Amino acid sequence: MNELIFFINKVIISGASIGAVYAMGAIGVTLIFGILRFAHFAHGDMMTMGAFFAFALTALFPTAGQLFGLPTGFVMMPFAMLITAVIAVLIDKAFYQPLRKNNVSSVTMVMASIGVTLMLQGLIRLFGGIEAKHFFFAERKDIFRLSLPFESASRKIVITEPQILLFVFTLLAVFSLHYILTHTRMGKAMRAVSDNPDLARVSGINTQKVIIVTWLIAGSLAAAAGTLLSLDVSLKPDLSFNLLLPIFAAAIVGGVGHPFGAVVGGFVVGFAETLSIFNWAIFLRPFKDSFPEWLELPSKIALVPTEYKITVPFFILIVILIWRPTGIFKGKVL
Amino acid sequence: MNIISDNKRELVLVGLASALVALVFLNLGTAYGLRMLAEIACFTIIALGLTIQWGYAGLFNAGIMGFIALSAFVSMLVSYPVNESFWASGDASSLAGVFAGLGVGIAIIWGINKLPVLQSRTKLRRLLVLIAIATTYLMFMQSLAPVASSIEKTAGFVGGFGLPVWMGWVAGGIVAGLLAWFVGHICLGLRSDYLAIATLGIAEIIKAVLKNADWLTRGTLTVSPLPWPVPTPGEIGFITSRALYLAIMAILIAVIFWLLQRAYSAPWGRMIRAIRDNELAAAAMGKDVNGRRLEVFIIGSVLMGIGGAALVTFNSIFDPSGFLPLHHTFLIWVMVILGGAGNNLGTLIGTVIVYVVWVMSEPATLAVFEGIRYLGETWFDWQAPNDFDSRALQMRVFVIGLTITLVLRFAPRGLLPEKIREH
Numbered sequence: 127m128n129e130l131i132f133f134i135n136k137v138i139i140s141g142a143s144i145g146a147v148y149a150m151g152a153i154g155v156t157l158i159f160g161i162l163r164f165a166h167f168a169h170g171d172m173m174t175m176g177a178f179f180a181f182a183l184t185a186l187f188p189t190a191g192q193l194f195g196l197p198t199g200f201v202m203m204p205f206a207m208l209i210t211a212v213i214a215v216l217i218d219k220a221f222y223q224p225l226r227k228n229n230v231s232s233v234t235m236v237m238a239s240i241g242v243t244l245m246l247q248g249l250i251r252l253f254g255g256i257e258a259k260h261f262f263f264a265e266r267k268d269i270f271r272l273s274l275p276f277e278s279a280s281r282k283i284v285i286t287e288p289q290i291l292l293f294v295f296t297l298l299a300v301f302s303l304h305y306i307l308t309h310t311r312m313g314k315a316m317r318a319v320s321d322n323p324d325l326a327r328v329s330g331i332n333t334q335k336v337i338i339v340t341w342l343i344a345g346s347l348a349a350a351a352g353t354l355l356s357l358d359v360s361l362k363p364d365l366s367f368n369l370l371l372p373i374f375a376a377a378i379v380g381g382v383g384h385p386f387g388a389v390v391g392g393f394v395v396g397f398a399e400t401l402s403i404f405n406w407a408i409f410l411r412p413f414k415d416s417f418p419e420w421l422e423l424p425s426k427i428a429l430v431p432t433e434y435k436i437t438v439p440f441f442i443l444i445v446i447l448i449w450r451p452t453g454i455f456k457g458k459v460l
Numbered sequence: 461m462n463i464i465s466d467n468k469r470e471l472v473l474v475g476l477a478s479a480l481v482a483l484v485f486l487n488l489g490t491a492y493g494l495r496m497l498a499e500i501a502c503f504t505i506i507a508l509g510l511t512i513q514w515g516y517a518g519l520f521n522a523g524i525m526g527f528i529a530l531s532a533f534v535s536m537l538v539s540y541p542v543n544e545s546f547w548a549s550g551d552a553s554s555l556a557g558v559f560a561g562l563g564v565g566i567a568i569i570w571g572i573n574k575l576p577v578l579q580s581r582t583k584l585r586r587l588l589v590l591i592a593i594a595t596t597y598l599m600f601m602q603s604l605a606p607v608a609s610s611i612e613k614t615a616g617f618v619g620g621f622g623l624p625v626w627m628g629w630v631a632g633g634i635v636a637g638l639l640a641w642f643v644g645h646i647c648l649g650l651r652s653d654y655l656a657i658a659t660l661g662i663a664e665i666i667k668a669v670l671k672n673a674d675w676l677t678r679g680t681l682t683v684s685p686l687p688w689p690v691p692t693p694g695e696i697g698f699i700t701s702r703a704l705y706l707a708i709m710a711i712l713i714a715v716i717f718w719l720l721q722r723a724y725s726a727p728w729g730r731m732i733r734a735i736r737d738n739e740l741a742a743a744a745m746g747k748d749v750n751g752r753r754l755e756v757f758i759i760g761s762v763l764m765g766i767g768g769a770a771l772v773t774f775n776s777i778f779d780p781s782g783f784l785p786l787h788h789t790f791l792i793w794v795m796v797i798l799g800g801a802g803n804n805l806g807t808l809i810g811t812v813i814v815y816v817v818w819v820m821s822e823p824a825t826l827a828v829f830e831g832i833r834y835l836g837e838t839w840f841d842w843q844a845p846n847d848f849d850s851r852a853l854q855m856r857v858f859v860i861g862l863t864i865t866l867v868l869r870f871a872p873r874g875l876l877p878e879k880i881r882e883h
Contacts, residue, residue, distance in 0.1 A: 164653060165653035165654075165656065165657060167522075167656075167660075221865050221869070224869050225868060225869060228869075228872070230868075230872070231518070231652075232651075232652065232653060233518065233520045233652045233653070233656070234868060234872070236520060236652075236653055236656050237520070237793070237797075237864065237868060238864070238865050238868050238869075240522065240790065240793075240861075240864065241860075241861045241862070241863075241864030241865035241868070242861065242865060243861065244786070244790060244857050244858065244860050244861025244864065245857075245858050245861035245862055245865070246861075247854075247857050247858075247861070248854045248855060248856070248857035248858025248859070248860075248861060249858055251851060251854040251857070252851050252852070252854045252855055252858065253851075255845065255847055255851055256847070256850065256851070256854075257847075367660060367664055367785065368664070370660070371657070371660065371661045371664065374657045378654075378657075427602075429598070431672070433668060433671075433672045434665075434668055434669065434672065436661070436664050436665060436668055437665050437668070439661070440658075440661040440662065440664075440665055443657065443658065443661065444646060444658070447646055447647065447650060447654060447658070448646055449586075451650050451654075
């Protein structure tokens with residue numbers, strides 16, 4: 127029984143929380159992919175930037191969370207989302223829009239976004255330093271330990287407050303995104319631009335406005351994902367490419383330009399990561415006595431050693447590119 | 461007279477680059493200047509590799525670091541002196557056993573894929589291949605782990621083969637080409653962004669493997685000193701030895717440059733540019749678009765491999781954590797797009813200018829931020845953080861990013877644009 131609880135803690139809960147973070151990042155990437163038609167490499171650092179704003183606000187008002195009984199970082203998150211969303215629009219105005227006007231190829235846009243990612247990285251590390259930071263310096267991180275009603279279960283299921291907030295927020299975000307995309311004029315316009323930009327433009331849709339809304343959504347979700355990830359673990363300014371690869375994998379697995387596919391893809395990648403670094407040998411331990419003597423049980427059977435975690439999203443990406451380049455939900459091949 | 465007015469831009473830029481190099485020689489001494497020139501020479505080969513990929517064919521390689529690191533490792537493995545204690549221990553034979561097992565596994569996978577019975581049953585074949593891959597992988601990992609830890613305990617690491625350095629460079633180039641074949645084979649048929657994502661990922665993976673496989677690379681302990689193709693500074697002094705190294709690199713660059721110029725104006729080069737500029741039209745003319753792209757991608761990566769191996773050999777230390785995306789990928793991007801992608805001379809000049817500026821920017825940034833710290837502390841009573849210097853250097857990351865975006869916007873074709881000949 128304890129082994130099962132260990133599995134739940136290590137695979138289900140941590141997989142779901144990292145998956146939720148990837149999902150929120152991947153929604154932004156896939157929206158940008160669908161509407162602006164380029165892979166946005168600056169997304170990882172946009173997430174870090176959002177988390178950094180939340181951290182700065184938390185450091186400024188360390189007691190604000192007590193008013194609501196929530197972690198301060200979470201209370202500050204909406205402001206961080208707002209700031210990041212506005213910055214995302216400004217970045218677009220300053221760096222991407224002029225290139226779009228010149229009608230450059232999508233690869234050039236990708237390169238520009240790498241330029242932007244380097245700029246963001248430089249600024250974040252210049253002002254924030256390079257060491258990891260913790261949000262909970264003025265308050266305590268609530269950790270819930272649930273025990274199962276079985277006698278053999280002496281261990282407890284551990285879930286932290288930031289993880290619960292992360293799940294709730296992800297649900298809210300996905301449902302409101304669904305509402306926006308299917309029931310509002312703007313959302314319908316976004317889907318139209320994603321399907322056929324030229325047709326959308328000639329039928330009178332204001333593409334400029336659509337692009338701004340896309341950046342607002344992508345930027346705010348990136349900030350939320352970054353903040354919630356940093357609340358759960360810590361704020362690491364050097365994550366960028368380690369975060370970017372799983373997010374791209376998630377977006378491509380779900381099908382490019384397909385926000386709900388991105389959500390599914392995020393969880394697929396998240397669970398794949400935790401499943402492959404999980405030590406499966408612990409499931410064999412209860413049966414140790416029934417094994418013959420000559421068969422020595424290995425102490426660790428993991429598909430991938432923890433230090434090679436980054437290979438998992440890459441492997442998923444390669445498999446999906448070989449077998450189903452459209453992703454599981456038949457996204458676009460732009 | 462015509463030659464001068466036709467090539468005014470080239471002459472001005474060559475003059476500027478030479479002036480920069482001369483300034484370095486005058487201010488920092490001949491030994492340092494030669495070191496910088498040798499590094500520039502290595503970066504030039506890498507940049508020429510990128511200019512083929514990006515300038516000739518429009519392929520986006522965001523993982524140059526991976527190709528450099530892999531080929532540097534292969535070159536180290538081939539040319540580093542033999543580690544006697546490893547070959548004397550029983551680990552050598554058990555390691556051979558592990559790899560023989562891997563070979564058998566790969567043969568089985570290949571066999572399943574080619575089995576005539578399964579050719580018509582795609583789904584079953586894929587399933588079987590997948591099972592075979594998973595089993596091979598798990599068996600390999602399980603059998604490797606004890607051998608690896610035993611090697612680490614007794615012999616440290618496997619050492620090298622003690623072969624001449626040039627063989628190491630050639631082997632490095634070949635392995636980089638194989639890696640390019642693998643990535644290109646999967647991604648080149650798809651949209652161009654996917655190649656960027658895949659190369660970025662593979663670079664991070666190669667770095668992670670090299671950093672953690674201590675039995676193979678000594679990981680963070682680093683391997684040094686790497687053997688040189690010419691007598692080392694310890695034997696004949698810094699200046700002579702570096703000058704000899706530089707001479708070898710200069711010959712190598714001259715040969716590569718000449719070959720590239722020939723290739724560029726040959727029918728092959730025209731075809732590559734036709735594919736880059738209008739894929740559909742080229743395909744309609746019966747050109748094998750993806751095949752040619754794969755060709756270009758591999759050739760470029762071989763050059764990156766050779767340049768990377770030469771670079772690491774020159775620094776004489778193999779340090780897997782020393783490979784940084786900023787230094788080994790994006791700096792090279794700046795060299796190529798600033799110099800003029802698709803123009804070999806432009807790439808060469810871009811490399812010289814960007815590298816000199818890059819090397820000089822470190823003391824310059826520190827000086828500027830020292831000034832900021834002084835002003836802040838005296839005027840505003842501000843306390844600078846402890847890691848102020850390492851933070852200050854991050855400013856260079858920002859500048860590299862800004863340069864990329866500005867060049868793309870205001871001079872998308874670089875300082876020396878590719879010359880389009882009208883016929």
